[in-house]
Amino acid sequence: MAEVTLRRFELSDVDAMMAWASDPQVAAFCRWEPYESREALLAFLRDTALPHPWFRAVCAPGSGEVVGAVSVAPTAERCRGELGYVLARAHWGKGVATSAVRRALRDVFAEVEGLRRVEALVDVDNPASQRVAEKAGLRREGVLRRHYWHKGHARDMVMYSFLASDPLPG
Numbered sequence: 001m002a003e004v005t006l007r008r009f010e011l012s013d014v015d016a017m018m019a020w021a022s023d024p025q026v027a028a029f030c031r032w033e034p035y036e037s038r039e040a041l042l043a044f045l046r047d048t049a050l051p052h053p054w055f056r057a058v059c060a061p062g063s064g065e066v067v068g069a070v071s072v073a074p075t076a077e078r079c080r081g082e083l084g085y086v087l088a089r090a091h092w093g094k095g096v097a098t099s100a101v102r103r104a105l106r107d108v109f110a111e112v113e114g115l116r117r118v119e120a121l122v123d124v125d126n127p128a129s130q131r132v133a134e135k136a137g138l139r140r141e142g143v144l145r146r147h148y149w150h151k152g153h154a155r156d157m158v159m160y161s162f163l164a165s166d167p168l169p170g
Ligand SMILES: CC(C)(COP(=O)(O)OP(=O)(O)OC[C@H]1O[C@@H](n2cnc3c(N)ncnc32)[C@H](O)[C@@H]1OP(=O)(O)O)[C@@H](O)C(=O)NCCC(=O)NCCS
Pocket: 025, 026, 027, 029, 030, 084, 085, 086, 087, 088, 091, 092, 093, 094, 095, 096, 097, 098, 099, 121, 122, 123, 126, 127, 128, 129, 131, 132
């Protein structure tokens, strides 16, 4: 497939974002609960996504339609950022998330000062996300047992990483 493009979010993206943010199936492996109102999502966009150091809209090839998000969040260590990605269900299974993560890995090290490592923590029961991380060139480092408190359960998480010095997949 053609490559996706990434850009900063704008408040006017709220309706496009609602397509995935309100979907319980999308939210299942994410930290947040599905959004029930446009106003709550608008507040998230204004207060969290816009001021975030690296939170990008994923735009479909051709149409430019906003179909998802990819982010690299700061951690306690400045050299390390945590990757997140999410896509509206209508666009699953077409390589869009993989293309977005590859694009993110090409851009983010030049845009975030001091960043050397991007890591992704993926639930052991989320094989689609594990596959995205692998296809995008992240290295599987192992399983962190009961590492993450997720919606009432301590979850085993696969740790993936990509270093600034790693080769980008072709
Ligand atoms: C995970 C997610 C981002 C994948 O997006 P996508 O655009 O469909 O991903 P891609 O098409 O690039 O790749 C998906 C891969 O997973 C595979 N896959 C999908 N479901 C699978 C399953 N149940 N078991 C094994 N592999 C699966 C696909 O076959 C594909 O691999 P392939 O190209 O080798 O065939 C999307 O499903 C999503 O937004 N999920 C909800 C949010 C989420 O889980 N985010 C990640 C949190 S760490």
